[in-house]
Amino acid sequence: MRAFTLPLGTALFLAATPLYALGADLSGNYLVEGRNADGSPYSGQLVLAQEGETITADWNVGNTRYSGYGALEGRVLEIQWSPGQAPFVYVTMPGGVLHGTWDDGYAFERAVRAQ
Numbered sequence: 001m002r003a004f005t006l007p008l009g010t011a012l013f014l015a016a017t018p019l020y021a022l023g024a025d026l027s028g029n030y031l032v033e034g035r036n037a038d039g040s041p042y043s044g045q046l047v048l049a050q051e052g053e054t055i056t057a058d059w060n061v062g063n064t065r066y067s068g069y070g071a072l073e074g075r076v077l078e079i080q081w082s083p084g085q086a087p088f089v090y091v092t093m094p095g096g097v098l099h100g101t102w103d104d105g106y107a108f109e110r111a112v113r114a115q
Helices: 007-015
Strands: 027-033 043-052 054-061 064-073 076-080 088-090 098-102 107-113
Touching: 054 076, 064 088, 088 107
Parallel strands: none
Antiparallel strands: 027 043, 027 107, 043 054, 054 064, 064 076, 076 088, 088 098, 098 107
């Protein structure tokens, strides 16, 4: 059986960057569902807008609106959303789904692009 080989540069590039993250533009509308640190569930909407390396985030959850800004580094999106609070940290997953945590990791959220 003949082995398939890739040039070293190509292999390193593919290993370091998942295909779905190449040239990722996270801008768009998302539906979010999550759990607060106390375990209570919530749902709402998230709008991400990307200008250069800066990403702005606007959440509407219940009757409350939250806003923040941050940057995507590899597969990790970190959003500063409230002074004195730990950042909201998302990991980009296949298909553009975002899995996130906030409140120092005690709360979590899943964001899926709205159709």
